[in-house]
Amino acid sequence: MNDLVARLTHRKKGYTLEAPFYTDPEIFAADMEVIFGRHWLFVGVEPDVPEPGDVMVVDIGKNSVAVLRDDDGEIRAFHNVCRHRGARLVHEEKSTVGNLVCRYHSWVYDTTGKLIHAEHMGEDFDKSCHGLKPVHVRSLEGLLFICLAENPPQDFDELERVMAPYLKPHNLRETKVAYQHDLIEPGNWKLTMENNRECYHCGANHPELTVPLFAYGFGFAPEELDETEREHAAQYACMLNDNHRDWEAAGLPSREVDRLDDMVTGFRTERLPLSGDGESHTIDTKRACNKLMGNLTNAKAGGLHFWTQPNSWHHFMGDHAVVFSVLPLGPDRSLLRTKWLVHKDAVEGVDYDLDNLIGVWMATNQQDSDLVGYCQSGVEMDGYTPGPYSPHTEMLVEKFINWYVGRMLSHLAETRAVA
Numbered sequence: 441m442n443d444l445v446a447r448l449t450h451r452k453k454g455y456t457l458e459a460p461f462y463t464d465p466e467i468f469a470a471d472m473e474v475i476f477g478r479h480w481l482f483v484g485v486e487p488d489v490p491e492p493g494d495v496m497v498v499d500i501g502k503n504s505v506a507v508l509r510d511d512d513g514e515i516r517a518f519h520n521v522c523r524h525r526g527a528r529l530v531h532e533e534k535s536t537v538g539n540l541v542c543r544y545h546s547w548v549y550d551t552t553g554k555l556i557h558a559e560h561m562g563e564d565f566d567k568s569c570h571g572l573k574p575v576h577v578r579s580l581e582g583l584l585f586i587c588l589a590e591n592p593p594q595d596f597d598e599l600e601r602v603m604a605p606y607l608k609p610h611n612l613r614e615t616k617v618a619y620q621h622d623l624i625e626p627g628n629w630k631l632t633m634e635n636n637r638e639c640y641h642c643g644a645n646h647p648e649l650t651v652p653l654f655a656y657g658f659g660f661a662p663e664e665l666d667e668t669e670r671e672h673a674a675q676y677a678c679m680l681n682d683n684h685r686d687w688e689a690a691g692l693p694s695r696e697v698d699r700l701d702d703m704v705t706g707f708r709t710e711r712l713p714l715s716g717d718g719e720s721h722t723i724d725t726k727r728a729c730n731k732l733m734g735n736l737t738n739a740k741a742g743g744l745h746f747w748t749q750p751n752s753w754h755h756f757m758g759d760h761a762v763v764f765s766v767l768p769l770g771p772d773r774s775l776l777r778t779k780w781l782v783h784k785d786a787v788e789g790v791d792y793d794l795d796n797l798i799g800v801w802m803a804t805n806q807q808d809s810d811l812v813g814y815c816q817s818g819v820e821m822d823g824y825t826p827g828p829y830s831p832h833t834e835m836l837v838e839k840f841i842n843w844y845v846g847r848m849l850s851h852l853a854e855t856r857a858v859a
């Protein structure tokens with residue numbers, strides 16, 4: 441523990457972390473306790489549980505959480521463990537139930553988590569003391585976040601205040617999950633997140649990703665630009681400004697907000713124009729789905745990015761959205777769960793072709809996973825030493841690491857104060 445505090449305190453700013461942060465089982469355990477045990481985690485969307493009685497199970501390290509829609513339509517979350525002798529309660533990732541029934545001795549819980557039936561427990565047994573343990577859950581315009589801590593970070597309200605207007609026009613609650621893909625990446629969760637926070641690698645690795653994910657100019661060292669390139673950058677800045685103005689006038693908040701490392705629940709958003717006449721994240725950059733999201737009437741709503749610390753990123757277009765969550769599986773393995781959302785009335789094969797809808801991100805995710813694997817392999821070698829981030833393209837990677845170090849230190853300091 442002291443060792444970890446020392447390593448965090450002496451971290452060289454602007455550099456990747458020392459190897460044990462990516463490899464050591466004890467630091468992984470600390471990550472699970474501090475980062476994944478005490479922060480808001482993105483785990484899914486309301487359309488994962490569209491009807492009362494729908495349940496989604498999400499495993500976070502050794503913990504498992506059942507997220508469900510109760511009989512009144514409210515979203516609730518519970519520790520997925522029976523209050524009798526501790527059996528795991530729900531086993532499928534997705535299911536629909538009337539009540540939650542434990543397979544072991546058939547204790548029955550209603551959809552509010554109340555224990556309503558338990559045989560042979562005797563007269564003195566108080567069912568009301570044995571309900572399922574709730575887990576904090578919040579829906580940000582249909583994006584579901586849970587927090588395993590008793591006292592979750594309070595700043596989710598601020599996140600919601602800023603982000604709700606950006607998300608509302610896409611009306612996620614009126615979408616359906618057209619496809620979900622689980623990819624096990626061969627790397628530490630922080631390598632997955634670091635890779636996500638830059639596009640330095642995009643040109644060389646993502647041939648299918650033809651739409652920009654960052655503003656033009658992001659990544660250019662001014663001293664490397666010639667006259668013509670400087671001109672292009674200036675033109676792009678004007679175009680971006682015009683786009684933002686027009687979108688905002690049309691009710692689509694668009695301007696960048698970057699709170700990645702100055703909030704406990706760090707986040708960032710920005711709406712960017714897509715290449716050329718681009719409408720969506722598809723190979724030909726045209727819409728994949730003919731029914732647009734929400735009340736949008738123009739498919740050219742750009743690409744709205746939304747990132748959260750510690751474990752998510754999202755792309756909202758006019759015709760569909762793609763949401764990603766990272767769930768650590770071990771020091772050197774992480775689950776990347778991707779969901780593609782389209783209007784709930786869109787019909788596969790009529791309004792959209794599934795292969796076209798998912799093509800770009802299926803390919804891009806696999807490429808990113810390979811890159812994460814290269815890094816995991818490298819950080820385990822004796823020859824690895826922390827390397828420098830580019831001040832022009834990897835500022836947001838630095839913000840992620842800066843956030844991580846700050847959150848770890850703040851929690852470890854608290855624990856010490858108590859001890």
Ligand code: 3BY
Nearest residue numbers: 635636637638639653753
């Ligand atoms: O999904 C993203 O936003 C990131 C950014 C660049 C690489 N990665 C695909």
Ligand code: FES
Nearest residue numbers: 522524525542545
């Ligand atoms: Fe669930 Fe016994 S452990 S009913």
Ligand code: FE
Nearest residue numbers: 635642646808
């Ligand atoms: Fe990538």
